[in-house]
Amino acid sequence: MDVGFNQLWQHYQNSCFLLTQCLNPPCSFAIITASNPLGTILSTSQNRLRDKQLQRDIHQSGCAYRALVGASLDLQHMEKSWAIYMDQQTAYQLAHKYQQNAFYFVEEGNIQLLPCHCDAQPVQMGPFEQFVRIVEELPEIHD
Template sequence: MSTASEHLWQCYQQTQFLLTQPFSPSLSFAIITAHNPKGQHLSPSQNRLLDKQLQRHIQRLQYPYRALIGASSDRGHMEKSWAVSIDKAAAVDLGKVFNQNAIYFVDEDELQLVPCLVEYDELTLGKFSARVCLVSELPDISR
């Protein structure tokens, strides 16, 4: 693996999640973004377009979903994401469709980092609830 790929994989392991309301700890769901495919930074307008495409794709599949933000601990990097009530295999396939290196999967409050396009082992990262920051509204990351 390249140094850049290793750095991204390490960053993914530190992600925190901004939500407007908590999830039940008994739920299973995937967290998927369309931003910055293959880890390549795109412009805000390009990311918005990909995000709309992902949202339409999820709507066509008729899975329950909700918006959230995946963020670095210092909030210096944030990506619009979707919590989707979908099984892990289907979530990985959806991540691949949108050229994502990885997705997150939550099962009964256990957070997993699941590779899509990169050759790393799936990791269990601890409690999802420990990485959640409740906010009154999701930040505007379109700038």
């Protein structure tokens, strides 16, 4: 991995998730975005189009899902994301389709960062609740 990607991988590990309410019961789920494929920053309109396509795929899968926002800890970078109640292999396939370097998977209350389009090692991050920030409403995402 190059230095730039190492920094990006660290950013993925130092993220938080904005939710309007807690996710329960404690089931396994993936957190996937369609934004900024392979770490390339796209315009807001391009990311919205990709998000609509991802939402259509999730809906067609028949899996339960909830909207959330993945963000840097300082909230300077945000990406519309989805908590999707699906198995890890199916989540990998979906994240791969949307050209994501990685996705998150929550199992038994613990979150892990899993590589997808990159050569990195999975990272056990700890209890998911430590990465959650409850907000009244999800923020609009702009360039």
